[in-house]
Amino acid sequence: MARARTISTRPEPERACLVTVGVRGRDGPLALGESLDELAHLAASAGAVVVSRFSQMLPKPSRTYLGSGKIDELKEAIKRDSIDVVIFDDELHPTQQRALEDALHTKVIDRSGLILDVFAARARTREGKLQTDLAQSEHLLPRLAGQWSHLERLGGGIGTRGPGEAQIETDRRLVRTKIARLKRELEQVRQQRARQRRNRARGETRIVDLVGYTNAGKSALFNRLTAATVLVKNQLFSTLDPTTRRIHLPSGDSAVITDTVGFIHKLPTIVVAAFRATLEELREADILLHVVDASSPLAPQHAMVVDKILRDLELSDIPRILVLNKIDLVPGGFDGQLPEWATGSLGVQKAVFTSAVTGTGIEALRLAIDEELRGGVVAFDAAANGRSQIDH
Ligand SMILES: Nc1nc2c(ncn2[C@@H]2O[C@H](COP(=O)(O)OP(=O)(O)OP(=O)(O)O)[C@@H](O)[C@H]2O)c(=O)[nH]1
Ligand SMILES: [Mg+2]
Structure with missing residues (x-):
């Protein structure tokens, strides 16, 4: 039987070339270069070495997805750099993928294929x-x-x-x-x-779920909140399988908290469909903790991607606490002020500022969860919370 096109885990890492095509009026929240950076991180998470990158702006994608001049350029680079696999930052139509493999004489993988490869390596x-x-x-x-x-x-x-x-x-x-x-x-x-x-x-039992962009620090926070030892790693999709633990709250109450798979922009629809059982769990949550890597220049875009996926999953009406994590990497820690994108695009009035590494804001987060579960009125404000964590 034919095999899935996956990146094999042979001792020599595969040498990858990344390609992205911008189509005017169609592209998502991430600019081409940023999207390629993320693809490089994904490729590295799949065990490949990224050797070169190509990008092209087209009015619309062609049958081979790229212009013919770019194809020739790519062919040369494949030969010169001994490329084993060309990874496209998009979902390729099967005929496009085939046409590209024919034209390039090299293995071609699309973004969905790459994400699925990472998932396959992580599923336990x-x-x-x-x-x-x-x-x-x-x-x-x-x-x-x-x-x-x-x-x-x-x-x-x-x-x-x-x-x-x-x-x-x-x-x-x-x-x-x-x-x-x-x-x-x-x-x-x-x-x-x-x-x-x-x-x-x-x-x-009250249920709290961690949600957020991949690599935001959900597992690191989960470990801080529950003394668990879920794998924390600077790679995309470290966590695939949900883990649930009991969390003790300042009032003496307790709840269960679940750490689960992260989101990403252009998350393949077949992944969302296949992970229905895992994602459906989120519907049972009393609170969603939306974790954002506040130190990332792409924090606003990441937060919007997550917000959109939560809307698509019909989870918008579940109370949500915005958690701005990795605050130790933000000079000045926002000075206790919510960033503009949070108040603007997300329409959020309050947030908890945390660092899963230093422990800053963890008690504030515990308190916020407690108060939300007990009455829905969170009796802290962003400024006070921000100050207290800067004093830490
Ligand atoms: N400096 C700093 N690093 C952090 C913080 N929280 C997490 N990290 C780092 O960020 C990386 C990702 O953390 P994880 O907890 O694995 O992120 P995640 O959201 O669970 O990611 P996935 O499971 O891959 O979706 C790791 O290298 C962590 O050490 C933080 O508050 N400060
Ligand atoms: Mg994780």
């Missing part, structure tokens, strides 16, 4: 593996068509078309059968989770 639990496997199979299915076309191109005619087409059909059937099985198994997982939720509801 049965549910995480099932969800990742489902997303990878859905990604692979429409790409199977091209994999046997070399047989057809051997001149066509008697004896060449038959085997190729038959093989594609067999491969497709196998993948479809696998997708159906994975969906059945995931449905069982979902039902099991629903039972657990009902039990929890009987015990009236």
